[in-house]
Amino acid sequence: KNPGAVRNQLMDVSDLLPTLGRLAGIKFDVQSKLDGIDQWDVINQGGFPVRYEVANIDDVLGFGSLISFGYKFVNGTLSNGIYDGWLSTNINNGSTDPIDYALNVLGSTTSRAIMSIQKRNRLTIDRILNLRAVSKVQCSNGISKNPCDLLKAPCLFNIYEDPCEENNLVNERPGVFRAMMMRYNDRKRFIVPTKRKPSDPACDPINFDMNWNWWQNDTSS
Numbered sequence: 001k002n003p004g005a006v007r008n009q010l011m012d013v014s015d016l017l018p019t020l021g022r023l024a025g026i027k028f029d030v031q032s033k034l035d036g037i038d039q040w041d042v043i044n045q046g047g048f049p050v051r052y053e054v055a056n057i058d059d060v061l062g063f064g065s066l067i068s069f070g071y072k073f074v075n076g077t078l079s080n081g082i083y084d085g086w087l088s089t090n091i092n093n094g095s096t097d098p099i100d101y102a103l104n105v106l107g108s109t110t111s112r113a114i115m116s117i118q119k120r121n122r123l124t125i126d127r128i129l130n131l132r133a134v135s136k137v138q139c140s141n142g143i144s145k146n147p148c149d150l151l152k153a154p155c156l157f158n159i160y161e162d163p164c165e166e167n168n169l170v171n172e173r174p175g176v177f178r179a180m181m182m183r184y185n186d187r188k189r190f191i192v193p194t195k196r197k198p199s200d201p202a203c204d205p206i207n208f209d210m211n212w213n214w215w216q217n218d219t220s221s
Contacts, residue, residue: 010049010052012036012037014035015036015038019036022038061076062078063075063076064184068180070160071180072156072157073154073183076150076154084148084149099129101132102128106124145167155170156173156176156177203215
C-alpha cells in the first residue's frame with residue numbers, strides 16, 4: 001500500500017517487544033513507558049513510517065551513532081579503530097550454495113511449523129532465491145571515495161544512496177553534519193546510564209558445561 005515506507009522506515013531493537021507483544025495479543029499499559037514502537041502495521045501492511053530516528057550511544061566506551069532521515073552520523077571508536085573498517089569482503093557472506101540454503105530454510109523447524117498453518121503464498125525455492133537477490137546490498141569491495149577515519153573525527157553517510165558507508169559526506173554536507181552532531185549530542189545528554197558491570201571470569205561458560213548461565217544472585221533490583 002505504501003512502497004516508500006520500507007525505504008524510509010527505521011526499526012530499533014526496542015521495537016521488538018511491543019511489535020511481538022501485539023502479535024501475541026499482549027496490551028501494554030501506557031504507564032509502562034516503553035521505548036519501543038509497535039511496527040507491525042509497517043511490516044505487514046506497508047503502513048506509513050512511525051520511526052525516523054535511531055540512536056546508539058555507548059556512554060562507557062565513548063562511541064555511538066545516530067540515524068535520521070536517511071543520514072547516519074558516526075562518532076568515536078574503540079580498540080584503536082580495528083573494527084572501523086570492513087568486517088569481510090566475502091561476497092557470499094559465508095553462505096552456502098544458494099539451493100542448499102533454500103532447502104535448509106524450507107526444511108527448518110520454523111518453516112515446517114509455518115507451512116502447517118499457511119495455505120497461501122508459501123515459500124518456495126524460487127521465492128527464497130528471489131528474496132535473497134533483491135535484498136542483497138551491492139558494495140564496491142571497500143573502495144572509498146571519501147574515506148572515514150573515526151580516530152580523527154566523526155563521519156557522515158547517506159545510507160540510502162551509500163548503504164555500505166563508503167563515502168564520508170562531512171565536507172560535502174557540512175550543514176547536515178552540524179545538525180546531526182547537535183542532535184547526537186542532544187540525545188547523548190538524556191541517555192539512561194548503563195547498568196553494565198566489569199567482566200567476571202566466574203561467568204565463563206566453561207564453568208557451566210559450555211552454557212551461558214546465572215553465576216551469582218542479582219541484588220540490583
